[in-house]
Amino acid sequence: MSIRSLLVNSLMVFVLCVIPYGQFNQQAQLQASTDVVIFSDPSLRERYYQLVAELRCPKCQNQNLADSNAPISKDMKAQIYSMLEAQNTDDEIKAYLVSRYSEFILYRPEVNSGTWFLWFAPLCFVLLGALIVWRYAFNKPKASSVSAELTAEQQAQLDKLLEKDSPQ
Amino acid sequence: MNRLALFAPLAVFLVLSIFLFKGLDRDPTELPSALVGEAFPAFTLPALNDGRLLSEQDLKSRVTLVNVWATWCFACRIEHPMLNQLADQGVAIVGINYKDQDAKAQSWLEQRGNPYQFNIVDAQGSLGFDLGVTGAPETYLVDAQGVIQYRRVGVVDQRVWDDEFKVLYEQLVGKEK
Structure with a gap:
């Protein structure tokens, strides 16, 4: 068997086994896509699936590509x-598609004037929640410790x- | 201070209500247009009937309605009489025959009338891709400088023309003169 045909054969095996398996493994949602893509460089494949x-x-309405x-x-x-085969970066590809x-x-x-609220609102809410929890957790005991000390008069009353x- | 704090949940509720109430009226299928205000993308594609090569320069002489259509597109059938009517009123309409076959497109125009000044054959959908077309029909209002001023995804009927296009079209035509 020549090296060339060995290469072709191993590529076939790769396409038939590895790609569908990788798809299934990485992301269940990729199962729906049936098209097989063959890249000149296997590292492009990962970037392709990511994109x-x-x-x-x-x-x-709500499906990825x-x-x-x-x-x-x-x-x-x-x-x-x-574009991946033409050595474009992920950012270039995204910019190309976004411009259309x-x-x-x-x-x-991306984080910009229109989306900063989207990105940082969750963080703000977490901080707000932490502040509320902190105030409740650390302010309450102080208030109760004041009332826990009874005067002699109160003790007698109690x-x-x-x-x-008490039952007699 | 403490009493005011009691109203905080109410304030949060009101703000949330305003956001959600506004959301009720929004059409989630409506896409923000990336190309409004931009120059019409460059292209070199053949014309439908004579095959001469067209480019974005051919759109620049006057205010033009660029209509993306195809014979496989059902909504285009509904839209077509409106385009004929607009052409009769003197509106310049240019067609982009999107991912279609020339013979089918030609017989469509023979049967239903031809409102187009000329048709750009975009068999591969490459111009459509540069325009950000997601399907047919789509209609763009392009001014005399070749800048896209408005985009409509879906059928242009009388109501859409009156509500969305008419004022802007007349403004642009007025500016041209």
Whole structure:
């Protein structure tokens, strides 16, 4: 067997076994996409799956490109594929698609004036919650410790009440 | 101070209500347009009937309605009479025949009338991709400088024309003169 045919064979085995397995393993949602993509460099494959998982189909309400079979998603996946092969960075690919399909397609939107609230509101709420918990946790005992000390007069009153209530 | 704090939950509730109430009216299928205010993307594609090569320069002479259509698109059938009507009123309409077959497109225009000045054949959908087209029909209002001023995803009917296009179109035509 020549080295060349060995290479072709191992590539076939790779395509038939490794890609579907990797898909199944990495992300259950990728199962829906049936198209097999073959990259010149295996590291591109990972980036491809990352991109199609986090970019949103512009035609569908809530599907990523990996999940969607809409014609537009297929076009976008083909575009991502060819841009990856042309040595574009992930950011360049995203910018290219956003300039055509707007920020709608980003499941992880960039931090800018329109999205800072989206990004930082959860953190603000956590801090607010922590503040409330802290105030409740550390202010309450002080208040009760003040009332825990009884004067002699109060103690006498209490003893009297307990005596009255206890069964004879 | 303590009494005011009691109203905090009410304030939170009111703010939340306003947000959610506003959300009721929003159409989730409506996409923000990335290309409004931008120049019409560059392209070189053949014309439907004579095959001569067209480019974005061909859109620049006057205010134009660019309509993305295809024979496989059902809503385009509903839209077509409205386009004929607009063409009769003197609106310049250019078609982008999107991912379609020339023969089918030609017989469609013979049967239903041809409202288009010319048709750009975008068989691969490459111009559509640059425009951010997600399907047909879509309609763009392009001014005389070749800048996209408005985008409508879906059918343009009389109501849509009156509500969304008419004022802007007349403004742009007025500016041109």
